Amino acid sequence: MSLSRIAAAAAAAALLIGGLTAPTVAEAATADLVADPGFETGALSPWTCAGPGSVTKTAPHFGSYALTDAATSSDVSKCSQVVSVKPGSSYTLSGYVTGAYTILGDTGTGTTDGSIWASGSGWSNVTTSFSTGASTTSVTIYVSGWYGEGSYGADDISLTGPAGSSTPPASSATVPGAPTSVHSTATTSSSATIVWTAPSNTGTTSTGAAAPLSGYTIYRGGTKVGTATGTSYTDSGIAASTAYSYTVSASNATGASPQSSAASVTTTAAASGGTGGGTGTGTGGGTGAAAQLPEHLLTGYWQDFTNGAESLPLSAVPTSYNLVAVAFATSTSTPGAVTFSIDSGLSTALGGYTAAQFTSDIATLHSRGQKVILSVGGQDGTISVSDSASAAAFASSVESLMSTYGFDGVDIDLENGINPTYMGQALHAIAAAKPGAIITMAPQTIDVLSSTSDYLALALNIEDVLTIMNTQYYNSGSMNGCDGGVYSEGTVDFVTSLACTALQAGLKASQVGIGVPASTSAAGSGYVAPSVVNSSLTCLASGTGCGTFVPTAKYPTIRGAMDWSINWDASNGYAFADAVQAQLAKLP
16 A cells, blocks of 8 residues: 555656667768658558557648557557667667657667657657667667557658668568457346457468467447457446447457447346346355345455554454455465464554454454455565466465455455466466455556556456455556546546546456545545545446546446555544445445
């Protein structure tokens, strides 16, 4: 629950977009080493675009044509060209760019790659320099947008410096054909399952061989709503008795296909007095602790340590908290393995709180209908699951702790990076060994800005067993929402526009929750009053109470809220739990 990863990410971003600060001494240079620098052939080649890049006649910087492309919330939409260069030489890269956030850069230099960016509706000239390594004979120059910032343009790209001795081969890689036969196989009042046929033309690699498909992107009304690796997708949290139009695009390593022909789908009517067909019973196949959680729930962290918040035994947690995450499990000497024991400081503060009393208190909460899970990590957590062995150790140790103490599942709150592949492997193993286990995550905001961010990638990887992801909408500063806008923490817009990113990436509304501090003392920044949390919930669920950002869809099965922590809430007379739980009861 700290700012450490935010600061590190900001520093990395500054390095990414800042370019090199001191150009080296220029050598004798050709006029321009870039092929078709102004896109005047009217075609993309020899440029290659990972997204739906194209050449346009609309308002070029100079001449008749310019490049145009559009970044999405999950892809910067890079267009690039390989250029032959001389080893140990100096080069200057420049060009004209336009758009909310456009980057010009170079990779493969053999030294320090550079980049530079500009922002604005008019054309801006940007320049960066680099030197090639002792064995570098080609570099890749590129132009791209930035996540969620939308359309950008580029024109008159120039690379000056000594020409290389050979011309890089032109790539023959192609994108796939469009998927076909898109249609719906099932609808409810709040969801539609879309299926399609994979394109017979999967595209080609640079050698001309058939390229494998990497996945699909699903669009509702032209707006991306999710991704899939197979040929089906369920779009949840949509309105009853409403017609929607769906298209699908296939992707390979080169880029995305055109979108398919549209399929029209109409959701069914909501049942009288019902909840709009929500999936509020959670995951876990209908059995186990996950299936016993309410449709809308309040999660809180119980602190197994003292830090100025009120210390309290687990049995003192009020029933307004449906799900209690015990913070935190710690690492062992075995990579990936975790352990848990009552902190001696807390035991002293409570007059001698033993492991036996703690275990008895878990049983007490169970008798009240509350569930208790073990949270792994926290601000100082150093657990690393980075291969199959550590994944197996993590799963085995969590399963053992569940059996020993009676935990109903596990929460992942690792704030120093995760490996989506192997953590996903571990969590699937826990779900298989403990059917119906509650599996939750509490990522920092920066970890879920796109579907390729580590935590959101993990969430999508374990969507079949994930109960809820409660993103920490605090200690964040300003961030891009799903519409590309920049929103400041501590507002309804910040919460709803960033929750929208997870929903559009493909998580079910019933798997998305709002994480906030319980009091002004609980976090460094981002505290919001319970009324802001309640407005955010109603905005997502029904489109009311929104700020300037209004989601394009309603998500009546939005899962609920989380706070850090129950102890800080106790210090404030449980003002947070009382207010938010009352609002959760009013949701559809």
